Amino acid sequence: EAQVTQNPRYLITVTGKKLTVTCSQNMNHEYMSWYRQDPGLGLRQIYYSMNVEVTDKGDVPEGYKVSRKEKRNFPLILESPSPNQTSLYFCASTPRHNTGELFFGEGSRLTVL
Amino acid sequence: DAKTTQPPSMDCAEGRAANLPCNHSTISGNEYVYWYRQIHSQGPQYIIHGLKNNETNEMASLIITEDRKSSTLILPHATLRDTAVYYCIVNFNKFYFGSGTKLNVKP
Numbered sequence: 001e002a003q004v005t006q007n008p009r010y011l012i013t014v015t016g017k018k019l020t021v022t023c024s025q026n027m028n029h030e031y032m033s034w035y036r037q038d039p040g041l042g043l044r045q046i047y048y049s050m051n052v053e054v055t056d057k058g059d060v061p062e063g064y065k066v067s068r069k070e071k072r073n074f075p076l077i078l079e080s081p082s083p084n085q086t087s088l089y090f091c092a093s094t095p096r097h098n099t100g101e102l103f104f105g106e107g108s109r110l111t112v113l
Numbered sequence: 114d115a116k117t118t119q120p121p122s123m124d125c126a127e128g129r130a131a132n133l134p135c136n137h138s139t140i141s142g143n144e145y146v147y148w149y150r151q152i153h154s155q156g157p158q159y160i161i162h163g164l165k166n167n168e169t170n171e172m173a174s175l176i177i178t179e180d181r182k183s184s185t186l187i188l189p190h191a192t193l194r195d196t197a198v199y200y201c202i203v204n205f206n207k208f209y210f211g212s213g214t215k216l217n218v219k220p
Binding site for chain 1: 147149151154155156157158159162200204207208209210211212213
């Protein structure tokens with residue numbers, strides 16, 4: 001089954017404790033991206049990647065890192081999480097950056113205390 | 114990259130057509146218009162996309178004006194399950210979602 005898989009789905013952590021949210025897609029897509037969603041602010045893009053070893057900042061990259069060492073994986077890294085990073089996070093992928101539908105993961109709800 | 118403007122909310126009676134407008138006046142010639150919807154806190158779901166011509170699929174129709182500065186998503190017979198937030202986005206390098214339109218389908 002074609003899908004985008006995120007882990008963990010739910011996480012409660014404390015300020016400053018490094019964490020990684022994994023994202024994996026099995027569709028051989030070139031383009032992958034991360035979004036965060038907060039009440040009243042819609043979906044905001046954090047980082048995106050148009051191919052392996054190619055990443056770029058979205059609209060809200062501060063406090064986040066990403067890597068794209070393999071085509072299928074695009075982990076989101078929070079080196080030192082803070083409470084303002086409490087949010088619902090979505091990973092998405094699409095065959096190419098300028099055409100085709102985005103496939104979304106089920107979301108990861110992160111709470112930073 | 115072009116951004117979009119959508120009304121924050123709309124109501125529609127069940128069984129009637131829902132027409133959701135989107136303004137994208139700064140769209141470039143090679144940017145597609147995409148529509149997605151999000152039900153509760155699930156991942157957004159693709160609905161339809163187009164470049165210049167009107168498009169139709171099993172979910173909806175997309176009408177794009179001739180100057181491409183605006184578009185309308187049409188759900189021909191809205192059901193309660195169509196209650197969701199609908200996002201209109203234009204894309205080249207980035208998929209910018211914005212806040213969307215909350216469609217409330219009422220019995």
